[in-house]
Amino acid sequence: MAHISAGVATSHVPLLGVAVDQGKTQDDYFGPIFKGYEWTKEWEKQEQPDVVILVYNDHASAFDMNLIPTFAIGCGDSFGICDEGWGPRPVPDVEGHPDLAWHIAQSLILDEFDMTIINDLDVDHGLTVPLSMMFGQPEKWPTKVIPIAVNVVTYPPPSGNRCWALGEAIRKAVESFPDDLNVQIWGTGGMSHQLQGPRAGLLNREWDNRFLDMMVGDSDAARHIPHIEYLRETGSEGIEMVMWLVMRGALGRKTRCLHRHYHIPCSNTAIGHIVLEPDN
Amino acid sequence: MTEQNIHEYLSDLDDIPGTRVYTASRARQGYHLNQFAMSLMKPENRERWKADERAYLADWKLSDAQRQAVLDRDYNRLLELGGNIYYLAKVFSTDGLSFVQAVSSMTGMSVEDYQAMMMAGGRPAEGNRSIREGN
Numbered sequence: 055m056a057h058i059s060a061g062v063a064t065s066h067v068p069l070l071g072v073a074v075d076q077g078k079t080q081d082d083y084f085g086p087i088f089k090g091y092e093w094t095k096e097w098e099k100q101e102q103p104d105v106v107i108l109v110y111n112d113h114a115s116a117f118d119m120n121l122i123p124t125f126a127i128g129c130g131d132s133f134g135i136c137d138e139g140w141g142p143r144p145v146p147d148v149e150g151h152p153d154l155a156w157h158i159a160q161s162l163i164l165d166e167f168d169m170t171i172i173n174d175l176d177v178d179h180g181l182t183v184p185l186s187m188m189f190g191q192p193e194k195w196p197t198k199v200i201p202i203a204v205n206v207v208t209y210p211p212p213s214g215n216r217c218w219a220l221g222e223a224i225r226k227a228v229e230s231f232p233d234d235l236n237v238q239i240w241g242t243g244g245m246s247h248q249l250q251g252p253r254a255g256l257l258n259r260e261w262d263n264r265f266l267d268m269m270v271g272d273s274d275a276a277r278h279i280p281h282i283e284y285l286r287e288t289g290s291e292g293i294e295m296v297m298w299l300v301m302r303g304a305l306g307r308k309t310r311c312l313h314r315h316y317h318i319p320c321s322n323t324a325i326g327h328i329v330l331e332p333d334n
Numbered sequence: 335m336t337e338q339n340i341h342e343y344l345s346d347l348d349d350i351p352g353t354r355v356y357t358a359s360r361a362r363q364g365y366h367l368n369q370f371a372m373s374l375m376k377p378e379n380r381e382r383w384k385a386d387e388r389a390y391l392a393d394w395k396l397s398d399a400q401r402q403a404v405l406d407r408d409y410n411r412l413l414e415l416g417g418n419i420y421y422l423a424k425v426f427s428t429d430g431l432s433f434v435q436a437v438s439s440m441t442g443m444s445v446e447d448y449q450a451m452m453m454a455g456g457r458p459a460e461g462n463r464s465i466r467e468g469n
Contacts, residue, residue, distance in 0.1 A: 114420040114424075118368070119365050209355055209357045250353070250413055251354055252352030256456060256458075286459070290350070322437050
């Protein structure tokens with residue numbers, strides 16, 4: 055049977071993709087950021103997940119204002135790389151796992167989550183930057199990926215509680231898939247950042263670290279954080295952190311922290327990264 | 335989350351200093367503006383846009399105020415008129431600007447001062463949480 059062996063969360067700042075693509079990962083600015091991912095890169099080489107369920111948000115790339123799904127799942131064979139305005143990133147296309155993805159979609163719908171199913175999907179930095187942070191610059195990504203897109207752009211986004219519950223249902227779906235697969239779930243986006251208006255540049259180290267604390271152990275307090283708290287404390291785009299809750303919910307009642315990294319600033323944002331193992 | 339009153343939920347979103355949350359009413363107002371921005375994801379559209387911005391905008395159902403704010407690259411005004419930063423990013427990316435350069439332009443700070451603020455830990459939440467509470 056398939057199983058979820060670990061959860062990974064990371065920010066997905068576009069500038070990190072630029073740093074990888076242009077070979078700047080070791081300079082003074084980026085060095086301390088990328089150093090925090092070295093442990094995870096080595097760990098991923100040993101873990102060799104068959105599939106990563108990658109929870110991310112589309113940044114007005116694949117979805118425009120004609121179609122705004124709250125939760126969507128990529129069921130295609132492969133996913134192309136978006137041109138976000140400066141040409142597509144020079145990274146490999148992303149290979150999907152249609153059998154598992156369709157299985158999860160069916161299971162989630164029966165569990166009363168109204169998923170949007172996508173077959174033809176180009177993915178943006180929200181999905182490709184985390185892959186680069188964990189796997190560097192391979193000719194082909196070493197894992198298959200099932201994208202799960204969450205709307206955190208147009209209000210209201212789903213509640214934290216709903217995201218956590220979606221994670222719980224994903225775990226149930228994965229564990230009922232007959233093939234023996236090592237599956238990881240990644241939550242991407244966040245941490246504190248505000249990209250707009252006169253309040254742009256807001257960072258909240260203290261709040262972010264409390265949130266990281268909440269990912270570990272058996273507390274489910276994070277599922278009850280209201281949207282307004284993310285907005286007030288972590289900036290308008292800090293709402294992306296609800297996507298980490300899908301990851302956390304999928305790990306079950308209790309987690310153990312394997313690795314944790316936090317750094318300020320990266321472009322307009324704080325950067326956070328954590329690796330968790332189910333401990334149930 | 336327990337059940338919420340939608341009016342209280344929306345009213346709270348308007349209580350954050352220096353912030354325009356992308357609510358349904360803004361999304362509705364900004365539909366054509368954001369779709370215009372989105373069109374710049376195609377290289378052939380970027381070429382047409384760069385060659386003649388006014389002519390390119392004529393193809394889109396923007397209000398006069400939106401049209402002028404786009405030409406002025408007045409991002410705060412664009413947010414007021416229903417623009418969303420994830421969409422508007424296509425405009426400043428086409429201009430060759432980074433997120434830091436574009437975002438700092440909304441704060442009334444120079445790029446250098448903004449970057450210095452970020453290096454020093456960013457803008458604090460203290461004093462920036464609520465208009466009503468002034469905290």
